[in-house]
Amino acid sequence: MSRQASSIARRMSAIRPFQVMELLARAKALEAQGRSIVHMEIGEPDFDTPAPVVAAARRVLDKGSVPYASAAGLPALREAIAEWYRARYGVEVAPSRILVTPGSSGALLLAAGVLLDPGDRVLMADPSYPCNRNFVRFVGAESVGVPVGPETAYQLSPALIDAHWSETVRMVMLASPSNPTGTTIAPDALRAIVEQVQTRGARLIVDEIYHGLTYGRELGTALAVSPEVFVINSFSKYFGMTGWRIGWLVCPESYRREAEKLAQNIFISASTLSQQAAMAAFTPECVEILEARRREFQRRRDFLVPALRALGFDIPVVPEGAFYVYAGCSRLTDDSDRFCFDLLERAGVAVTPGTDFGEHRARGHVRFAYTTSLEHLEEGVERLRRFLG
Amino acid sequence: MSRQASSIARRMSAIRPFQVMELLARAKALEAQGRSIVHMEIGEPDFDTPAPVVAAARRVLDKGSVPYASAAGLPALREAIAEWYRARYGVEVAPSRILVTPGSSGALLLAAGVLLDPGDRVLMADPSYPCNRNFVRFVGAESVGVPVGPETAYQLSPALIDAHWSETVRMVMLASPSNPTGTTIAPDALRAIVEQVQTRGARLIVDEIYHGLTYGRELGTALAVSPEVFVINSFSKYFGMTGWRIGWLVCPESYRREAEKLAQNIFISASTLSQQAAMAAFTPECVEILEARRREFQRRRDFLVPALRALGFDIPVVPEGAFYVYAGCSRLTDDSDRFCFDLLERAGVAVTPGTDFGEHRARGHVRFAYTTSLEHLEEGVERLRRFLG
Ligand SMILES: Cc1ncc(COP(=O)(O)O)c(C=O)c1O
Ligand SMILES: Cc1ncc(COP(=O)(O)O)c(C=O)c1O
Numbered sequence: 041m042s043r044q045a046s047s048i049a050r051r052m053s054a055i056r057p058f059q060v061m062e063l064l065a066r067a068k069a070l071e072a073q074g075r076s077i078v079h080m081e082i083g084e085p086d087f088d089t090p091a092p093v094v095a096a097a098r099r100v101l102d103k104g105s106v107p108y109a110s111a112a113g114l115p116a117l118r119e120a121i122a123e124w125y126r127a128r129y130g131v132e133v134a135p136s137r138i139l140v141t142p143g144s145s146g147a148l149l150l151a152a153g154v155l156l157d158p159g160d161r162v163l164m165a166d167p168s169y170p171c172n173r174n175f176v177r178f179v180g181a182e183s184v185g186v187p188v189g190p191e192t193a194y195q196l197s198p199a200l201i202d203a204h205w206s207e208t209v210r211m212v213m214l215a216s217p218s219n220p221t222g223t224t225i226a227p228d229a230l231r232a233i234v235e236q237v238q239t240r241g242a243r244l245i246v247d248e249i250y251h252g253l254t255y256g257r258e259l260g261t262a263l264a265v266s267p268e269v270f271v272i273n274s275f276s277k278y279f280g281m282t283g284w285r286i287g288w289l290v291c292p293e294s295y296r297r298e299a300e301k302l303a304q305n306i307f308i309s310a311s312t313l314s315q316q317a318a319m320a321a322f323t324p325e326c327v328e329i330l331e332a333r334r335r336e337f338q339r340r341r342d343f344l345v346p347a348l349r350a351l352g353f354d355i356p357v358v359p360e361g362a363f364y365v366y367a368g369c370s371r372l373t374d375d376s377d378r379f380c381f382d383l384l385e386r387a388g389v390a391v392t393p394g395t396d397f398g399e400h401r402a403r404g405h406v407r408f409a410y411t412t413s414l415e416h417l418e419e420g421v422e423r424l425r426r427f428l429g
Numbered sequence: 430m431s432r433q434a435s436s437i438a439r440r441m442s443a444i445r446p447f448q449v450m451e452l453l454a455r456a457k458a459l460e461a462q463g464r465s466i467v468h469m470e471i472g473e474p475d476f477d478t479p480a481p482v483v484a485a486a487r488r489v490l491d492k493g494s495v496p497y498a499s500a501a502g503l504p505a506l507r508e509a510i511a512e513w514y515r516a517r518y519g520v521e522v523a524p525s526r527i528l529v530t531p532g533s534s535g536a537l538l539l540a541a542g543v544l545l546d547p548g549d550r551v552l553m554a555d556p557s558y559p560c561n562r563n564f565v566r567f568v569g570a571e572s573v574g575v576p577v578g579p580e581t582a583y584q585l586s587p588a589l590i591d592a593h594w595s596e597t598v599r600m601v602m603l604a605s606p607s608n609p610t611g612t613t614i615a616p617d618a619l620r621a622i623v624e625q626v627q628t629r630g631a632r633l634i635v636d637e638i639y640h641g642l643t644y645g646r647e648l649g650t651a652l653a654v655s656p657e658v659f660v661i662n663s664f665s666k667y668f669g670m671t672g673w674r675i676g677w678l679v680c681p682e683s684y685r686r687e688a689e690k691l692a693q694n695i696f697i698s699a700s701t702l703s704q705q706a707a708m709a710a711f712t713p714e715c716v717e718i719l720e721a722r723r724r725e726f727q728r729r730r731d732f733l734v735p736a737l738r739a740l741g742f743d744i745p746v747v748p749e750g751a752f753y754v755y756a757g758c759s760r761l762t763d764d765s766d767r768f769c770f771d772l773l774e775r776a777g778v779a780v781t782p783g784t785d786f787g788e789h790r791a792r793g794h795v796r797f798a799y800t801t802s803l804e805h806l807e808e809g810v811e812r813l814r815r816f817l818g
Pocket of ligand 2: 307532533534558604607608638662663664665671674675676
């Protein structure tokens with residue numbers, strides 16, 4: 041075997057594995073040894089698939105036929121998503137602009153694929169969802185992490201975008217609520233950014249995958265601001281369907297044929313069974329279940345934020361959504377990686393180090409996920425107290 | 430909106446939509462008008478999901494929990510696939526080298542992603558599966574279609590690879606049985622190609638997604654020839670699970686961490702429900718169903734090939750597998766695109782033009798899929814007879 045034969049594509053050297061994967065593997069190993077672990081590292085709801093969705097899936101199985109769906113998604117599901125925008129946000133979105141994808145991960149890949157050429161740059165907050173920079177790299181473009189802090193609720197702002205602009209910026213990515221910070225973007229900041237990015241001839245991608253999981257005010261969709269924005273969403277989080285792998289992209293009219301062509305080629309289609317089941321996610325019966333879960337998440341957040349502050353973590357902005365608390369730990373450690381591994385090993389509490397989400401002050405932050413019961417959260421906080429004390 | 434803002438990534442201009450999509454849309458429109466259409470264009474089995482798979486899915490739904498799976502796939506499914514290689518082919522494949530993906534489409538994307546840099550070239554047969562060239566383009570590499578004909582059973586050969594070699598060739602793609610030709614590659618040709626490609630420091634990808642659907646001899650897997658080959662497979666075709674979107678990649682040991690890292694980022698995981706259901710696809714009870722289906726496909730092929738020859742189509746190599754007949758139509762038309770649309774419009778028979786699969790003699794070929802009952806195939810042939818007569 042020649043040397044060249046074992047060579048790996050250059051893009052791969054820039055794509056790092058997540059710390060949390062190693063941490064998760066270690067947590068499982070400890071559990072296998074009989075240790076009890078409080079999981080506060082997991083980025084998915086701890087609830088089962090809502091019963092109406094399960095029932096809809098059963099009805100599909102009764103028929104037995106599960107063929108490929110059309111590349112853009114089942115027409116009935118695209119209609120149902122359009123109706124959701126109408127009912128929930130009061131916004132008209134043509135079903136033809138909605139593409140159903142294998143998770144919003146698929147939507148992010150499509151958006152990157154139709155928009156980015158090698159050499160193009162993409163602005164995103166640092167910290168942000170770790171895969172975002174890798175979608176960008178995957179298509180040969182370059183991600184520019186913009187350091188954000190509590191002053192802008194860990195979100196991009198018009199001034200930050202301005203400061204990091206260059207001729208080659210082609211895309212700006214926002215997420216509201218954000219992973220890892222749980223913070224949202226204010227409506228007027230969003231409007232200003234939409235206009236700023238459009239004026240400069242670039243494109244805005246808004247990740248709304250944590251919509252529905254806000255505790256206090258309801259968020260508007262970026263689609264209400266402009267039909268020229270790309271919006272990413274998913275059945276994974278609010279709808280509690282992570283393992284079903286289904287999400288969607290809303291794209292501007294002028295991109296929908298391109299996005300569909302790409303989906304045809306790289307996905308063929310999203311899971312047909314998941315699509316048919318997801319139709320039931322919008323029923324009043326299901327939404328009632330989801331809203332009860334939302335209230336449960338809010339109770340957890342309301343417990344966790346003050347409890348962590350009392351332990352010495354810095355949480356300058358109360359997270360308004362998602363199920364994450366991005367907590368400064370610089371009064372407790374100068375190395376969040378080591379802190380997380382120690383915490384797991386010695387106290388049986390799993391949390392995610394900031395280094396998974398970017399570079400800016402990453403060693404001074406950890407992410408807590410409240411995707412476990414209030415009882416477990418209380419136990420986790422108690423273990424933290426002992427660990428730190 | 431500035432001009433730049435509507436610009437589309439350059440890669441997209443090289444990715445053409447499939448003719449068959451337009452044809453399918455027209456077929457549906459005709460059916461909506463009450464016309465009867467015989468479908469011989471569809472690339473998926475016309476059978477329901479096998480009952481044991483449906484039953485396994487039901488058991489998952491009974492539990493109700495459908496979380497993300499690990500990026501490389503559920504350990505139990507990876508074990509089951511390894512056992513399949515052991516039982517079916519007598520080959521040992523470490524489960525750690527098996528990655529479960531969203532369809533084999535996902536496997537093709539991973540392989541392209543870990544192997545190809547911009548500028549790299551990839552040799553593949555012309556005609557071949559149309560998405561292959563687009564996976565390659567998606568990551569910035571270049572596909573080189575090698576014209577193949579009946580002399581090599583429409584497959585690449587060592588001599589053809591030699592004739593089209595250049596320093597920048599990094600990957601060679603085979604599919605056996607092939608889409609669109611249904612032909613297979615002879616064991617000694619495969620061995621010779623494995624050695625040839627490895628000696629030159631490139632990588633061989635073998636698409637085995639139509640394995641199990643052969644009529645006559647059993648095929649060996651390329652994994653028996655060398656553990657350094659990338660093998661693509663899927664639950665879509667032999668296992669009859671297209672809409673479940675689940676396939677797999679077997680990669681060399683030295684690539685598995687890279688492939689897993691990429692899967693983590695761009696997919697998170699394949700559908701958990703589909704993975705759990707797919708475990709039942711390997712049971713003796715299920716394989717019995719699949720083998721009965723295989724015999725049914727063989728009956729259809731055995732009817733269709735002579736019937737098409739009698740109508741004036743050229744089929745110099747009897748297809749040994751998949752569910753396709755790639756038929757020369759140059760005695761009947763000089764434009765297979767127009768031929769297919771006329772045939773649909775005037776005779777109500779849908780087939781796929783050769784132009785979807787490449788450029789080499791594409792206007793002189795059409796692809797028939799025998800993914801419909803013998804009765805429908807007979808009706809289709811009768812309509813063809815009248816259309817041509
Ligand atoms: C901000 C954000 N976007 C997108 C995703 C992708 O999720 P999915 O592919 O399950 O829709 C995630 C998953 O954690 C996320 O946190
Ligand atoms: C040769 C070949 N490879 C791969 C695929 C992808 O199929 P899937 O993603 O359903 O596994 C197809 C689908 O038709 C095919 O014909």
